[in-house]
Amino acid sequence: MSEAGAGKIPIYRTVREIAGRTGPSVAAIGNFDGVHCGHREILAAVVEEARELGARAVAITFDPHPEQFLRPADAPKLLTPMEERVRLLAATGIDAVLVLRFDAELASLPAREFVGRVLVEGLSVRSLHEGGNFRFGHMAEAGVKELARLGWEQGFTVHVHRALQVHGMEVSSSATRALVAAGDVRRARWMLGRPFAVRSTQARGRGIGTRLLVPTVNLAPYQGLLPGFGVYATRLTVEGRRFKAVTNVGNRPTFGEASFAVESHILDFEPAEMDEETPIEVEFLMRLREERTWPSPEALKAQIFLDAKRAERYFRLVAASS
Numbered sequence: 001m002s003e004a005g006a007g008k009i010p011i012y013r014t015v016r017e018i019a020g021r022t023g024p025s026v027a028a029i030g031n032f033d034g035v036h037c038g039h040r041e042i043l044a045a046v047v048e049e050a051r052e053l054g055a056r057a058v059a060i061t062f063d064p065h066p067e068q069f070l071r072p073a074d075a076p077k078l079l080t081p082m083e084e085r086v087r088l089l090a091a092t093g094i095d096a097v098l099v100l101r102f103d104a105e106l107a108s109l110p111a112r113e114f115v116g117r118v119l120v121e122g123l124s125v126r127s128l129h130e131g132g133n134f135r136f137g138h139m140a141e142a143g144v145k146e147l148a149r150l151g152w153e154q155g156f157t158v159h160v161h162r163a164l165q166v167h168g169m170e171v172s173s174s175a176t177r178a179l180v181a182a183g184d185v186r187r188a189r190w191m192l193g194r195p196f197a198v199r200s201t202q203a204r205g206r207g208i209g210t211r212l213l214v215p216t217v218n219l220a221p222y223q224g225l226l227p228g229f230g231v232y233a234t235r236l237t238v239e240g241r242r243f244k245a246v247t248n249v250g251n252r253p254t255f256g257e258a259s260f261a262v263e264s265h266i267l268d269f270e271p272a273e274m275d276e277e278t279p280i281e282v283e284f285l286m287r288l289r290e291e292r293t294w295p296s297p298e299a300l301k302a303q304i305f306l307d308a309k310r311a312e313r314y315f316r317l318v319a320a321s322s
Helices: 037-053 066-070 083-088 111-122 144-154 173-181 185-192 299-322
Strands: 002-004 009-012 024-031 056-063 094-103 124-132 159-163 195-201 216-218 230-238 241-250 259-265 278-290
Touching: 002 185, 009 056, 024 037, 037 056, 037 124, 037 185, 056 083, 066 124, 094 111, 094 173, 111 124, 111 144, 124 144, 144 159, 173 185, 185 195, 185 278, 216 241, 230 259, 241 278, 259 299, 278 299
Parallel strands: 009 094, 024 056, 024 124, 056 094, 124 159
Antiparallel strands: 002 009, 195 278, 216 259, 230 241, 230 278, 241 259
């Protein structure tokens, strides 16, 4: 067992580890990639009912994502790596997280056996909250109708939640991933209820930013989802300090041989202690433009200053409206 989140809630890694420790439970099962607005609406209902029943609120998720195990070549890059997913789940007010290892044994487990082993024996579930498209069991054999029938047999209720709509769009992890991949961080923010962010560390850069007299931070290689190639108004958090920035995601073709980078130019730079181990968060707030090839470093420098002016205007408008 480990702990996560501001409240230091327990994080369990096996059913055996959690069995008998939570008492009666109200739970939700899901991949919870992004822990978006729809996820949080379901988890809020879990917490509310758990408080009414005097039970514990539990989120059940999987590591790795089932698609990464079942179809690794086609698996999506994720909005939130596991550490961040657990942190966001902990922030919803639930009492515990059960992270089940998704492997061949779990993938082959029939739906009825999953209910018996995990929900009944492991968690003493009294109530379960799920989205309408939830499926589980070997080869995704069962959906919410089968789950409700198993719940009736095993002594727990099932609440099915309709998909949340924001600005006319149905909220889902796959839809949010598609928006981020397309560079549409504004609409992705609507679905997440917060800016899309990447958490990593600093990479050793090539010194280009220094030569351009623009304080620059290059992000270390990152395995999760990144926004589509382009230039963004962003916010960097380093050791609790927040900076306004312009971030380029792309191949930096202007300087000869292309090399992928996530490169942030800090607008309100102040000296800060930072090495290659210092955690960095980059929040993507607005896409300024697509990535382009420039005829010279001087042309790129001129564009960087234009990007900075546009980003500064964005930050002023946000400040004025808040």
